[in-house]
Amino acid sequence: MKLKSLILTTAIAALASGVSAEGIKVGMITTLSGGGAGLGIDVRDGFMLAIGQSDRSDIEVVIEDDQRKPDVAVQLADKMIQSEKVDVMTGIIWSNLAMAVVPSVTAQGKFYLSPNAGPSVLAGKGCHKNYFNVAWQNDNLHEAAGAYAKGIGYKNSFILAPNYPAGQDALTGYKRMYQGELAGEIFTKLGQTDYAAEIAQIRASGADSVFFFLPGGMGISFLKQYADSGVALPVVGPAFSFDQGILQAVGDAALGVINTSQWNKDIDNVTNAAFVKTFQAEYGRLPSLYASQGFDTANLLISALETAHPDDANAFRAALEAANFNSTRGKFEFGPNHHPIQDIYAREVIKEGDVYTNKIIGVALENHGDAYAANCSF
Amino acid sequence: MSTILIIEQILNGLQSGIMLFLMAAGLTLIFGVMGLINLAHGSLYMIGAFAAASVAGLTGSFALALIAAMAAAALAGALVEMLVIRRLYATDHLDQVLATFALILIFSESTRWAFGSFPLFLDIPNYLSGPVTLPGGIQYPLYRLVLICVGLLVAIGLGLLITRTRIGIQIRAGENDREMIAALGVDISKLYTLVFALGAALAGLAGALVGAIQSVQVGMGEPVLILAFVVIVIGGIGSIKGALIGSLLVGLTDTLGGVFLPQLFKLFMEPSAAQTSGSALASMAIYVLMGAILIWRPTGLFGARA
Numbered sequence: 001m002k003l004k005s006l007i008l009t010t011a012i013a014a015l016a017s018g019v020s021a022e023g024i025k026v027g028m029i030t031t032l033s034g035g036g037a038g039l040g041i042d043v044r045d046g047f048m049l050a051i052g053q054s055d056r057s058d059i060e061v062v063i064e065d066d067q068r069k070p071d072v073a074v075q076l077a078d079k080m081i082q083s084e085k086v087d088v089m090t091g092i093i094w095s096n097l098a099m100a101v102v103p104s105v106t107a108q109g110k111f112y113l114s115p116n117a118g119p120s121v122l123a124g125k126g127c128h129k130n131y132f133n134v135a136w137q138n139d140n141l142h143e144a145a146g147a148y149a150k151g152i153g154y155k156n157s158f159i160l161a162p163n164y165p166a167g168q169d170a171l172t173g174y175k176r177m178y179q180g181e182l183a184g185e186i187f188t189k190l191g192q193t194d195y196a197a198e199i200a201q202i203r204a205s206g207a208d209s210v211f212f213f214l215p216g217g218m219g220i221s222f223l224k225q226y227a228d229s230g231v232a233l234p235v236v237g238p239a240f241s242f243d244q245g246i247l248q249a250v251g252d253a254a255l256g257v258i259n260t261s262q263w264n265k266d267i268d269n270v271t272n273a274a275f276v277k278t279f280q281a282e283y284g285r286l287p288s289l290y291a292s293q294g295f296d297t298a299n300l301l302i303s304a305l306e307t308a309h310p311d312d313a314n315a316f317r318a319a320l321e322a323a324n325f326n327s328t329r330g331k332f333e334f335g336p337n338h339h340p341i342q343d344i345y346a347r348e349v350i351k352e353g354d355v356y357t358n359k360i361i362g363v364a365l366e367n368h369g370d371a372y373a374a375n376c377s378f
Numbered sequence: 379m380s381t382i383l384i385i386e387q388i389l390n391g392l393q394s395g396i397m398l399f400l401m402a403a404g405l406t407l408i409f410g411v412m413g414l415i416n417l418a419h420g421s422l423y424m425i426g427a428f429a430a431a432s433v434a435g436l437t438g439s440f441a442l443a444l445i446a447a448m449a450a451a452a453l454a455g456a457l458v459e460m461l462v463i464r465r466l467y468a469t470d471h472l473d474q475v476l477a478t479f480a481l482i483l484i485f486s487e488s489t490r491w492a493f494g495s496f497p498l499f500l501d502i503p504n505y506l507s508g509p510v511t512l513p514g515g516i517q518y519p520l521y522r523l524v525l526i527c528v529g530l531l532v533a534i535g536l537g538l539l540i541t542r543t544r545i546g547i548q549i550r551a552g553e554n555d556r557e558m559i560a561a562l563g564v565d566i567s568k569l570y571t572l573v574f575a576l577g578a579a580l581a582g583l584a585g586a587l588v589g590a591i592q593s594v595q596v597g598m599g600e601p602v603l604i605l606a607f608v609v610i611v612i613g614g615i616g617s618i619k620g621a622l623i624g625s626l627l628v629g630l631t632d633t634l635g636g637v638f639l640p641q642l643f644k645l646f647m648e649p650s651a652a653q654t655s656g657s658a659l660a661s662m663a664i665y666v667l668m669g670a671i672l673i674w675r676p677t678g679l680f681g682a683r684a
Contacts, residue, residue, distance in 0.1 A: 033486075034597045037495040163657060185649070187657055191601065193592045196390035196522065197637050203517065204383040217593035220497055224591050228502065228519045230509030249497040249593065 023058025024310060026301070027086035029076045029101065031093045032065035036216045038245040039093045039290045040065075043115045045283055046294030047090070053278070054302045062086060068093075070100040077101045081108055087310040088113060090297055093290075095119040095138060095166040106130040111310055111320070115297040116290060119165045120172070123339050124372030130313075132320055132338040134300055135293040136262055137370035138166050139173030141238035144260035144344035144364035145211055146177030149236055151364075156181045158207035158233075160198055162214065163187035170213035170238065176371060183207030188214070195222045196229075203231045215240040220249045227253030234258075239358075242349055244288035247356035254349045254356065262344050263292040263329055264360050272328040286357060292328045299325045335369040337376035344368055382516050387637050388630065393522045395629020396529030400584035401602055402609040402621040403536055404577025410553045410616020411573050414463060415471050417478035419581055419606065420599025421485035426451040426582025427589030427598060428489060431500040440503040444586050451582020452575040459574040464567070482600070490596050497595040500586075525587055532580065533622050540618055549573060553616045605632075608664055612671050614681025623679060628664050635663035 028047065031040035044063060051059055062084055066073035073092065080086045088111045092098045098117035105112050106128040114122075114133040122128075123137045149157060159174055159182060161167035167187060175182070183205040186198055202210060210233050214222050219241030226235070239261035247254055265276045265286060275295055279287040287295075303325035308315035323332050335341045344365040347358040401423060408416050429450035434443035458481065466474045502521045509517040540546040548569055551559045560566045585599065592598070609628050613620025640656025647655065671679065 032495070033490070037490075037596070038497070041495050163654065185653065187653055189657065189661055193598075193601070194390075194394055196393065196519075197387055197633050200383055200386040200390060201637065203386075204380055217497055217595050217598075220593040221591065224501070225519075228507055228509075228521060228591065230517050230519070245496050249499045251499055251501055253501075 023056075023060060024088065024305060025084065025086045026059060026061045027077070027080035027084060027089040028061055028063045028091035029066050029073055029080070029089070029097075030063070030091035031068045032063075034068050036068050036093060038288075039116065039216065040091070042245060042288050042290035043091060043093065043294035043297075046279065046287060046291035046296075047115065047298045048294075049275075049279055049282055049291075050295045050298035050302070054298075056302065056305070059302070059305070063091075066092070066097055068097070070097050073097045073101050074104070077105055081105065081110055086110065088301060090115055090301075092117050094164075095169070096164050098122065099165060102131060103128070109313070111313075111316065113297050113301060113320075115293045117166070118339065120169050120370075120372050121165075123337050123370050124375035127337050127372075127376035127378060129317060129338075129378040132300075132334070134297040134340065136342070136344075137339045137372065138169035139176065140344060140365075140368060140370060141240070141260045141262070142170045142173030142211075142213060143177045143368070143371075144346070145236050145238055146174040146179075148258065148260060148346045148362075148364045149174075149178050149209060149211065150180065154178075154180060154209035154234075154236075156183045156206065156208045157211050158183040158185075158202045158205050158209070159211045160184075160186040160188055160214075161212065162190040162192070162218065164190045166215075167213060173371075174211050177365075178211075188218075190218075192218060193221045195225050198222075199226055199229045199231060202233070203229070207233060209233055210235045212237050213240060216246070220246055223250045223253045223257075236260075239289050239347070242347075242358065243290065244286050244357065245290075247349065247358075251356065255351060257349045258346055258361070259349070259358065260344055260346055260364050261289050261358070262340070262342050263289045264345060264347050264358050266360055267329060267345075269328075269330045271326040272330075275328050286355065296325075296327050296329070296332070299327070335373050337370070337373040339370050339373070341367055341369045382514065383637075385514065385516055386518060387633055389518055389522070389526070391630035391633035392626065393526050393529075393629070394633060395626040396526050396533075397584050397588050398602070398605055398609055398629055399529055399622050399625035400532060400580045400587075401606040402613070402625050403532070403618055404580040405603075405606050406610040406613065406616055406618065406621045407549070407573055408577045409610065411549055412463075412467060412552075412570050413556070414466060415474045415478065416463070416574075416577075417475060417603065418458065418481035418485065419577070420601075420603035421482050422451045422455055422578045422581040423585035423599035423602055424489060424596065425454050425485065426585030427500065427594045428493060428498065428585075429582065430586035430589060431498040431594045432493075434500055435498075440506070440590075443500075444583065447582045447586035448579040449582075451585070452579040455578025455581075456571055456575040458578075459571050463574065464570075467570075486596050493596075495596070497593045500589050500594050502590045521591060528583075528587065532583075533618075536618050545569075545572070605664070608668050610678075612668050612678055614675075614678030616682070617678070617680035620678055620680035627667065631663050631667050632660075636660040639663070 064076045090113045093116045095117045111130045118133045118137040161170040235257045242259040304319035308319045345360045346362045346364045426447035430443040430447040433446035506521045510520045609624040613624030639660045643652035643656040
């Protein structure tokens with residue numbers, strides 16, 4: 001009897017240690033083709049840089065391209081969970097794709113770490129205990145822009161954004177902190193490239209400032225056309241329209257614009273300095289905020305894996321919530337709804353030699369959470 | 379809603395229409411003369427933009443960049459015609475769609491492989507930048523006026539080509555009856571390559587001109603391609619005049635609809651609902667226009683009478 005139970009215990013112990021020595025599979029669905037590919041490629045590169053720099057050989061990352069199409073993203077998510085049997089998912093850039101994929105991923109019991117998209121629904125009413133956002137809640141950078149605009153004294157802003165969840169969050173966020181008059185408010189078409197009509201309306205509106213959120217190619221088009229139009233109103237916006245990938249394509253048209261971001265390459269800490277240096281050495285370009293978000297997401301995951309495995313969901317969740325890792329932003333903590341509480345900086349677009357980049361000029365919001373945390377309960 | 383705003387928006391509509399014409403003219407010629415549905419036309423637009431961005435980056439000259447754009451697109455067009463398209467003339471339209479769709483994918487991935495995934499820098503030259511003051515005190519970007527002029531010049535040039543030259547006669551005859559002109563001794567294969575290359579050059583020019591004020595990135599041609607198909611359906615297959623009128627109609631409807639429909643809705647709805655419904659209806663406006671015109675003239679405004 002005693003021998004039998006001893007053998008049984010040893011066998012179970014062997015099995016258990018086998019399970020915890022087993023690695024983890026990460027499913028990354030991100031945008032690697034089409035107009036918005038730069039963002040997904042930055043997130044992927046930042047993520048893989050951190051994975052490569054860690055000493056672990058047991059993290060397997062499966063990467064797929066969602067082509068910015070919600071239906072493709074949903075199919076890929078199903079494939080990854082059911083056939084690849086991933087433990088953790090990550091990667092989605094666009095909020096409309098996140099809204100299509102994340103609820104079903106978390107409902108199937110998998111963890112989702114968002115390196116970018118942070119729609120308000122997933123921070124508030126639709127929050128889930130398995131969903132973590134390492135970047136920001138969508139409104140955050142826009143709230144910071146609004147706070148900056150209010151601080152500087154803009155009284156009559158013209159605001160525009162594309163008509164999709166992140167665009168709506170953008171204008172809501174700006175208005176929440178700005179609290180001045182609005183000379184005009186426009187929702188443009190997602191993917192629209194010609195802004196002549198909108199710029200004409202800005203010119204005719206009597207505004208004293210312009211706030212816009214137009215990520216990727218849309219922002220490039222708008223900035224070029226705006227600079228050429230002769231409407232010389234000051235522009236403020238979130239980092240999404242002024243990130244490293246876009247600035248080189250826009251050129252002088254972006255100089256002097258103030259944009260808000262939770263990260264910049266000149267944030268002064270050891271982790272960030274090393275990140276910028278190694279990213280540039282590995283990929284031959286300066287990192288953008290998207291790359292820093294991918295990097296931080298991977299490091300959060302690795303730090304959680306030090307203490308728990310996703311198979312033990314409660315322990316893993318607690319490890320994620322502890323956020324015990326070195327972030328490129330300095331100190332990092334999650335709020336109660338698993339979204340970051342962090343400083344958001346105001347940066348100015350400058351030219352360093354031949355390269356267009358950003359320089360921090362101040363802090364727009366300090367220790368800022370998000371407006372939806374109170375609606376979240378899990 | 380001031381007069382200045384209205385006039386500025388009309389100019390914007392004209393400009394976007396004229397650029398659409400460059401795409402639509404090539405497409406309608408190819409469809410009219412060769413009976414071929416060419417989905418790869420958007421890729422030729424993209425090739426023009428990328429060639430212009432590369433040459434402008436290397437030499438700093440915008441004029442050289444435009445010439446390079448037309449040459450690169452025409453060359454790509456001629457190559458594609460000789461290698462792929464030639465085998466598709468006798469086949470079903472669906473086969474042509476399939477083959478040219480494959481070409482889109484090949485061109486997109488090759489461009490991404492050659493140039494990377496980030497958008498390229500292409501800017502308008504200093505001598506064309508900045509606003510000019512038009513009569514009436516309207517400030518309008520000089521470059522957009524230049525686009526309108528270039529487009530009109532191309533339209534006139536194409537018109538003269540079609541009506542006054544030998545090639546033009548062959549093109550018009552080919553649109554009418556392909557087998558007959560082959561029987562009459564015209565070298566069909568050379569004519570087809572020429573028409574394809576011409577259409578491609580126009581698309582490349584459009585890509586370079588528009589790329590300077592928008593984003594030069596992979597996939598930039600497909601949205602324009604869709605609009606170009608709407609234009610040639612409205613204007614009538616094979617008709618350059620139809621392409622011109624159709625593209626101006628589409629450009630004006632798209633621009634003016636996007637501006638004035640939300641304003642119209644604001645008269646009886648509250649602002650944010652008016653904005654969203656107005657924008658939604660505006661994005662449908664050109665397709666509603668296409669439907670209405672097809673009901674009135676099933677083969678398009680200047681298409682062959684059935």
